[in-house]
Structure formats: structure tokens, C-alpha cells
Amino acid sequence: MSDKKERILQATEKLLAEYGFHGLSMQMVAKEAGVAAGTIYRYFEDKDDLLYQLHDHILGYVAIKLSQNVSDDMPLKQRFHTMCLNIWEMATRGDAPLINRGQFDNLPRRDSHEQRLLEKQLFVKVDQLFDEGKACGLFKNLDNEILSVLSLEPSCCLARKHVNGVFKVSDEALEAAIDASWDAILQH
Amino acid sequence: MSDKKERILQATEKLLAEYGFHGLSMQMVAKEAGVAAGTIYRYFEDKDDLLYQLHDHILGYVAIKLSQNVSDDMPLKQRFHTMCLNIWEMATRGDAPLINRGQFDNLPRRDSHEQRLLEKQLFVKVDQLFDEGKACGLFKNLDNEILSVLSLEPSCCLARKHVNGVFKVSDEALEAAIDASWDAILQH
Amino acid sequence: MSDKKERILQATEKLLAEYGFHGLSMQMVAKEAGVAAGTIYRYFEDKDDLLYQLHDHILGYVAIKLSQNVSDDMPLKQRFHTMCLNIWEMATRGDAPLINRGQFDNLPRRDSHEQRLLEKQLFVKVDQLFDEGKACGLFKNLDNEILSVLSLEPSCCLARKHVNGVFKVSDEALEAAIDASWDAILQH
Amino acid sequence: MSDKKERILQATEKLLAEYGFHGLSMQMVAKEAGVAAGTIYRYFEDKDDLLYQLHDHILGYVAIKLSQNVSDDMPLKQRFHTMCLNIWEMATRGDAPLINRGQFDNLPRRDSHEQRLLEKQLFVKVDQLFDEGKACGLFKNLDNEILSVLSLEPSCCLARKHVNGVFKVSDEALEAAIDASWDAILQH
DNA sequence: TATGAATGAGCATTCATTCAT
DNA sequence: GATGAATGAATGCTCATTCAT
Incomplete structure (x- = not known):
């Protein structure tokens, strides 16, 4: 570029x-x-385009960071744990202002082809995780999008609130929250 | 008014x-x-004040709607279930554009006294639910704020995505998601 | 009123x-x-009218103050001296914001009948002074308006600058300035 | 520029x-x-700045015009006379709306360094004139600022009233007024 | 390519004035 | 008479965008 x-x-x-x-x-x-x-x-093209492209730019970055240190031969729980920590690190280290995500979500939507591709790419590792979990009967049999909302969204939200100073999250609390998220998608 | x-x-x-x-x-x-x-x-006073007051206005409305049909003598699970449905209804019926919440979160904060009071009022029933659940050993021993992020936030997020058309959530899926959220905070 | x-x-x-x-x-x-x-x-009637009437109101006040303690049987020089001190007092005591005069002078003019009358009334004692001075050959043979500019205007200007803090005028300097103004209109 | x-x-x-x-x-x-x-x-920067800068701009122009055709080897009276005529010409020719001066005086003051410099520059020839006149015992022993108010201010005021149409000043009257102003500062 | 002066529609806000009570 | 809520045109100012260089 x-x-x-x-x-x-x-x-x-x-x-x-x-x-x-x-x-x-x-x-x-x-x-x-x-x-x-x-x-x-x-x-x-114009200001909107700048913001759109920035959105994609950040998404691309997030896609890479999210899957960092996650390999297919790791146990499911470890993969999930790593992803959650990746999210946490990204947010708290400030190297990717996920914090801004809220702003992007409220931009006039662009449903371009690349947009879809990029978002798929972002979730490929996540999809894989959920698919495997469901295949072996470990996870609840729900759409990946819903599983994502149940398990990863809380991590994002926690990180956001921590960074924004709404409340502070200790390392222990973080670990406990990740475990709880895991419970949410687990077949009991 | x-x-x-x-x-x-x-x-x-x-x-x-x-x-x-x-x-x-x-x-x-x-x-x-x-x-x-x-x-x-x-x-x-000015545009900011308009937005601030709108924030409080909506918050007040949400506070009432969230606790609707929730009484202290109901079993914990039923209370939780009702609250989640309340969130879902509010969002999907569009009578309270919870969807906008994201925008407010990014406004320059006002930490007035009334603000705090209002937000406490919003979560009084929720706090009560979590406190009781932890007292009887049913819930995980985590801060209420974290329990909230783990259990109610997914409901909000799901509703938001449903309303925004990101993906559609069937009634069955909703029920399953609520159950899953319950699993997240439950002591296993 | x-x-x-x-x-x-x-x-x-x-x-x-x-x-x-x-x-x-x-x-x-x-x-x-x-x-x-x-x-x-x-x-x-409207804002302009308010300002017009205020103008007249102040002018009327000034007319009275200017001629205070000035009687026809006083020597010319004493009358002049008294008027100059009257101007000085009005300005410095702040009971008539002559200081504002500048603002009125730049208002869109109204040449009404009462306006003329009022201004005549203001200068009747002054006119009388100048007329007598010229009649007895003491003053220069100039229009009263010009004599006024030469002798009274400096007093106003001095007072204005004193009050506005442009520079400070001591009592001695004031006396000397009044004497100098007298010299300006005197036949030498 | x-x-x-x-x-x-x-x-x-x-x-x-x-x-x-x-x-x-x-x-x-x-x-x-x-x-x-x-x-x-x-x-x-904003409207105020525009007015400030206009003030300086006019002041700069006035500084030059005021001292035009005035050289140090001219007799004092001739220098004074020339300055008074310069003022008169500026005002009546309308090439410098001295008429506006009144408005500037009522603007919120800016006491910058350049402001002071500019105003000093404006009066350097005037100061020189008064200093010389006092040194040789020709002028009254008063501060230059007061001498200025006594002698130059009437010229400004006269020009202003002439231009504004308050009354008309003939050439002879102007000459007589200048002479009278000279009398005001002269040691008698 | 890159610039940055210039544009002018659009914004938040004010305020002289009106009028139903 | 007196009120003050309501008006809406007008203001100072910003900023996305263009284009001659």
C-alpha cells in the first residue's frame, strides 16, 4: 500500500x-x-470512503491478531482461551482501537463484496472452532453467529468497558469471565 | 413534561x-x-445537552421496561428469562431504539449525580437477581457488572444484530441463546 | 415617566x-x-427606538448637569471653568456614562424635531457664554460650534481617556488643560 | 500583502x-x-480579529499620512499646521475613514506589543514636535498626550463633524481653528 | 502526483419581535 | 397592562470538496 x-x-x-x-x-x-x-x-473517494476503508483496514488487522498463536492442533478450549486473550490484548494495548468499533457499527452500511469477504476471513478460525466443537458434541448446536455473540462478544464488551474506565477487570476476573463464556457455549 | x-x-x-x-x-x-x-x-442548553437528556430519557424508559413483569417471588431463572425477553421485545418492537445505545456510549461523558442514580435504578432488579443467585450458590462468584456482561449483553447484542439485519434470530434460537446465557453465569 | x-x-x-x-x-x-x-x-417601538430614546434621555441629563452651578452673573471665565469641571465630574463619577457617547454617535441618525430641541437646550448656556464672550471682544470671532469643539471637546476627550485608562490626568493637569482650552478661544 | x-x-x-x-x-x-x-x-481568526487588524491597518495608514510633508527643519508652527491639514485632508477626502475611529475605540481592547509599537510610530513626529516646543519654552509644559488632546483632537473632531454633515467648516474657519488650537498649547 | 487556497452549503446558536393568555 | 413561550431569519463559523498550479 x-x-x-x-x-x-x-x-x-x-x-x-x-x-x-x-x-x-x-x-x-x-x-x-x-x-x-x-x-x-x-x-x-470521499470522507465516507475513508471511513469505510479504515473499517476494513482495522478489520483486517483484527483478523490477523485474533487468530495469532492459534493453531488447528490445539485443543478447542485452548484455542478459545487464546482468542479471548488476543481480543483483550488488542483492546488494552491500544494498538488497535477496537474501542472505536462502536462508531463504525453506526456508519451507513456498505454491503460490498469485499466487505463480506473480509468479515468471513476474520471469522474463519472462529467458524472452524465452532464447527469442530459442534461436530464432536462439545458445543451447543447453534448458528456460529450466535455462538460468537455468546462467547466472544462478552470478551470484547469487557475489554471495552475496562479500557473506557467503566469498571476495572482484574486478571483473575478476566480468566473467570473467559471460563464463563466457555460455559455459555458448552453442551451441559 | x-x-x-x-x-x-x-x-x-x-x-x-x-x-x-x-x-x-x-x-x-x-x-x-x-x-x-x-x-x-x-x-x-445546546446540542450536547439535548443528547445527554435523551440518553437519560431512554435510560429511564429502559429501566422500567427491563423490570416489567419481574417480581421478587418468581424463581431466579424465570426472572432472568423475563428480563431477556423484555430486552428482546424492546429492541424488536422498536419502541425504544436500544440500537442507538452504541452512539451514546461514545458521547463525551457526563458524570452527574442524576446520571448515576438513573443507572443504579436501571440495574436494581438486576443487581438483586445476581445477589440472590450468588447468595444461594447458584451463580458464579463474580462482580455483578461482569455477570451482566456475560448474561444480558449477549441478549442486547443479539437483538441489535437481529434488528439491524445482520442475521435473523428465530424464536427457538432466542430461547436457546437465553438458556446459554444462563449457563454462562451458572455455577457448574 | x-x-x-x-x-x-x-x-x-x-x-x-x-x-x-x-x-x-x-x-x-x-x-x-x-x-x-x-x-x-x-x-x-423597537430596539432602535429604545436606543434613540436612551440617547435623548442621557442628553437631557447632560444638559442639566453641564449647566449646574453656572449663573449668568458669574464672570465668563468662571462659567467656563465650572462647565469644564461639570463635564469632568459627570464622566469620572460615572453617573452618566458619557463614555458611551461614542457609541451613540455611530447610531443611524434620527433628525427628529425633539432631537434638535433637546440639543439646543443642551447648549443654551454654552451658546450664551460664547455669544457674550464674542460680544465683548474677549473670544475669537468664530461660530459657536467651532468654539465648542475648541474648548469643550478637549475636556470631554480628556475625561474619556482618563476614565478609559488610556492615561491618567492629575488635578493640576486638569486645571492646566482647562486654562489651555480657554487660551484656544481667547482673542490674543 | x-x-x-x-x-x-x-x-x-x-x-x-x-x-x-x-x-x-x-x-x-x-x-x-x-x-x-x-x-x-x-x-x-474571527470577526474580532478582522476588526483588530483593520484597526492596525488604518492606524498604519494614518501614521504615514499624518507626517506627510513634515520635515524636522521646518519651523514648529509650519509643522503643526501641515499636520492639521493632513488630518483634515484624510478625513474629507474619505481615503481613510477616520470617521470610524470612534467605533474602534469601543472595541474590546487588544494590548499587544505590535499595537503599542504601531501607536508609538503614529505619534513619533508629534512627540518630536511637542518635545521641541517645550524645550525652547514655546509650548506649555504639559504631557504630550494632553498637548495632543488640546491641539490635534479638535482638528479630528472638526473634520468628523464636517464629514458627517453636523455642520460645515469653511476654509477660513479651518485656518482660524488651527490657529486657535495653536494658541491652546502656546505659552502665553 | 501533490498541493493548499478557495469555495459555499451547512451547521449550531442567538435574538428582535409577536401574540395568546 | 403585562407576560414569556414561541418564532424563524440571520449570524459567525466550519469543513468536505475542488482545481489551478
Whole structure:
């Protein structure tokens, strides 16, 4: 990817996290990225497109991070545990402002082909996990999307609240919460 | 509450759900509410105040709806089940655009006294449920906030995705998901 | 004059001195005067009219103050001296915000009959002074308006700068300045 | 100076003279200057800044005009006479709306360093004149600021009233008034 | 390609004025 | 007479976008 495009995306990400959506101007982005305002329009159609692409950019990053250190020969529970910790680390280390996710979710939707592909790619390891779990009768027989909401969403939510300072989550509490999430999808 | 103020709040709620936070102008609100632009400023200090007050307004509504048909002499599981259905109904019937919640979370926070009171009021029945469950050894021994994230958040998230059309949740799936959430907080 | 009208005028005068012309709103005036906004329009046609009438009101006050302690049997120099001190006192005591005069001078002019009358009334003692001075060959043979600019205007200007803090004028300097103004109109 | 900035300043000057301070909108200025409204904000921080800078701009112009054709080897009286005529010409020719001065005096003050410098620069020739006159015992021993109010202020005031049409000043009257002002500062 | 000055529609907000009570 | 809620045009200002260089 062009150096400038990358810098613009990173500037946008930073400013979005700092000032929120309605406090983000193209001139700010240009200044932060060290390019001229007009230059942004060489890489992005308009402001919406910039935000769309940033969304995908972050999603791509998250896709990689989420599956880090997760291999197919690991036991299911360990894979799940690792993924949850990956989510937690991403959020708390701030290297991916998942915190902003909320903002993206409320953007006017773009249901492009690449969008779908990217999201599939994000969940391929997750789908695999759930499929295997259901196949061996370990997990409840629910759609992967629902299993995801039951198990991974709480981790995201916890991380978000922790980072936003709503309440603090200790390491022990985190471990317990991950275990509880596991209980949610487990066949009892 | 003054008729006009109520109408302004409802117009804001509707437009926020429809156009999102950026895309909401005071003139739009005025038009939708059937009042003059200046009139808004008789009831709200500025745009932020309008959004703050809307937040509280919705929160108050949610507080009431969430605890509807929940009485202290019901078994714990039934109470939990009812609350989850209350969330689901609120979201799907659209009479409270819980969907918007995400937007409020990203507003510059106001930590007023009333704010805290309102949020406590919202969770009083929930706190009670979790406290009783932990007391009789039925629930995991975790902070109420974490139990809430583990059990109620998935219901919210599911409803949101259902309403937003990300995927459809059948009645059976909903029931199964509620049971799964129950599993998450249960001591096994 | 009606109690309310008087209160409105005084409120306007005070606020005008404090906030300047473009910082004066009818609601402010109403609040300061302790009346409802609509009440102002019972006594004044519109905002301009309020300012016009305030102008006249102040002029009338100045007319009285300027000629205070000035009687026709006093020597010319003493009369002049007294008037200059009257100007100085009015300005420095702040009981008539002559300081604001500058603002009035730049209002869209109204050349009404009463306006002319009032201004004549203001200068009747001054005219008399100049007329007598010229008649006995003591003063330069110039139009009264010019004599006024040469002799009284410096006093006003001095007082204004003193009050505004541009520079401070000691009692001795004031006396010397009055004497110098006298020199300006004297036949040498 | 940028062409556009110059045009904006001149438009402001013109409109200020025509409509007064309240009655001056940024859109009017933009239209008169032949630029877009937003363009003004490239050169001026806000409306106040525009007015501040206009103040300085005019002051700079006045500084130059006031001292025109005044050289140090001219007799004191001739220098004074020339300055008074410079003031008169500036005002009556309308190339510098001294008339507006009154409005600036009522603006919220900015006591910047450049401001002070500019005003000193404006009066350097005047100070010199007064200093010399006092040194050789020709002038009264008063502060330069007071001498200025006594001698130059009447010229300004006269010009202002002449231009505003309060009364007309003939050439002879002007000469006589200048002589009278000279008398005011002269040691008798 | 890259620039950044220029644009002008759009925004939040104010305020002189009206009018039903 | 007096009120003050309501109005809506107008304001100062921002900012996504364009385009001549």
C-alpha cells in the first residue's frame, strides 16, 4: 500500500479514537498525516470512503491478531482461551482501537463484496472452532453467529468497558469471565 | 413534561436512529418535532445537552421496561428469562431504539449525580437477581457488572444484530441463546 | 415617566456601558430591568427606538448637569471653568456614562424635531457664554460650534481617556488643560 | 500583502463606514470583497480579529499620512499646521475613514506589543514636535498626550463633524481653528 | 502526483419581535 | 397592562470538496 495512504489511515484511526466521529475533519487528518488536504482524495473517494476503508483496514488487522498463536492442533478450549486473550490484548494495548468499533457499527452500511469477504476471513478460525466443537458434541448446536455473540462478544464488551474506565477487570476476573463464556457455549 | 420538550426528544430519538449521530442537525430535529429551531434552546442548553437528556430519557424508559413483569417471588431463572425477553421485545418492537445505545456510549461523558442514580435504578432488579443467585450458590462468584456482561449483553447484542439485519434470530434460537446465557453465569 | 420605562432605560444604559452595543440583547435588558421581554415593546417601538430614546434621555441629563452651578452673573471665565469641571465630574463619577457617547454617535441618525430641541437646550448656556464672550471682544470671532469643539471637546476627550485608562490626568493637569482650552478661544 | 486580504480589509472599512459596527456581517464583507465567506477565515481568526487588524491597518495608514510633508527643519508652527491639514485632508477626502475611529475605540481592547509599537510610530513626529516646543519654552509644559488632546483632537473632531454633515467648516474657519488650537498649547 | 487556497452549503446558536393568555 | 413561550431569519463559523498550479 502506498506510504501516503497508510499514513492517512493511521492518522484517521488516531484522530477518531481521540476526538470521536464528529470532531474529525479532513484537514485534521491531512495535517496529522503530513499531506495536503487534496491528497486524501487521490486515495479515497470521499470522507465516507475513508471511513469505510479504515473499517476494513482495522478489520483486517483484527483478523490477523485474533487468530495469532492459534493453531488447528490445539485443543478447542485452548484455542478459545487464546482468542479471548488476543481480543483483550488488542483492546488494552491500544494498538488497535477496537474501542472505536462502536462508531463504525453506526456508519451507513456498505454491503460490498469485499466487505463480506473480509468479515468471513476474520471469522474463519472462529467458524472452524465452532464447527469442530459442534461436530464432536462439545458445543451447543447453534448458528456460529450466535455462538460468537455468546462467547466472544462478552470478551470484547469487557475489554471495552475496562479500557473506557467503566469498571476495572482484574486478571483473575478476566480468566473467570473467559471460563464463563466457555460455559455459555458448552453442551451441559 | 412539557409537550414540546417531549416531542423534541422523540424527534431526536427517531432521527438519531435513522441518520446516526453525524447527520443529525438541530434544524432537522426542529422540523421533525414541529417546532421552531429556537424553541429547542428553551428546553435544552445546546446540542450536547439535548443528547445527554435523551440518553437519560431512554435510560429511564429502559429501566422500567427491563423490570416489567419481574417480581421478587418468581424463581431466579424465570426472572432472568423475563428480563431477556423484555430486552428482546424492546429492541424488536422498536419502541425504544436500544440500537442507538452504541452512539451514546461514545458521547463525551457526563458524570452527574442524576446520571448515576438513573443507572443504579436501571440495574436494581438486576443487581438483586445476581445477589440472590450468588447468595444461594447458584451463580458464579463474580462482580455483578461482569455477570451482566456475560448474561444480558449477549441478549442486547443479539437483538441489535437481529434488528439491524445482520442475521435473523428465530424464536427457538432466542430461547436457546437465553438458556446459554444462563449457563454462562451458572455455577457448574 | 412610567416606572417601568425608567427602569428599562436605566437597564439599557448600564448594560450598554458594560457590554457595548453588540452585546446588548432585548432579553438582557428585560431581565436587568425586571420586566418581561414583551413589556419593552409597550414603551419602545423597537430596539432602535429604545436606543434613540436612551440617547435623548442621557442628553437631557447632560444638559442639566453641564449647566449646574453656572449663573449668568458669574464672570465668563468662571462659567467656563465650572462647565469644564461639570463635564469632568459627570464622566469620572460615572453617573452618566458619557463614555458611551461614542457609541451613540455611530447610531443611524434620527433628525427628529425633539432631537434638535433637546440639543439646543443642551447648549443654551454654552451658546450664551460664547455669544457674550464674542460680544465683548474677549473670544475669537468664530461660530459657536467651532468654539465648542475648541474648548469643550478637549475636556470631554480628556475625561474619556482618563476614565478609559488610556492615561491618567492629575488635578493640576486638569486645571492646566482647562486654562489651555480657554487660551484656544481667547482673542490674543 | 495578499490581494484577497487587502480586499477584505477594504471591504470591511467601507461597510463599517456605511452601516456601522452592528450591521456588519461576515457575509456582507465576503460579498463586497468578492470572496467566499470561508475565505475570510483564512486570513483572519474571527470577526474580532478582522476588526483588530483593520484597526492596525488604518492606524498604519494614518501614521504615514499624518507626517506627510513634515520635515524636522521646518519651523514648529509650519509643522503643526501641515499636520492639521493632513488630518483634515484624510478625513474629507474619505481615503481613510477616520470617521470610524470612534467605533474602534469601543472595541474590546487588544494590548499587544505590535499595537503599542504601531501607536508609538503614529505619534513619533508629534512627540518630536511637542518635545521641541517645550524645550525652547514655546509650548506649555504639559504631557504630550494632553498637548495632543488640546491641539490635534479638535482638528479630528472638526473634520468628523464636517464629514458627517453636523455642520460645515469653511476654509477660513479651518485656518482660524488651527490657529486657535495653536494658541491652546502656546505659552502665553 | 501533490498541493493548499478557495469555495459555499451547512451547521449550531442567538435574538428582535409577536401574540395568546 | 403585562407576560414569556414561541418564532424563524440571520449570524459567525466550519469543513468536505475542488482545481489551478
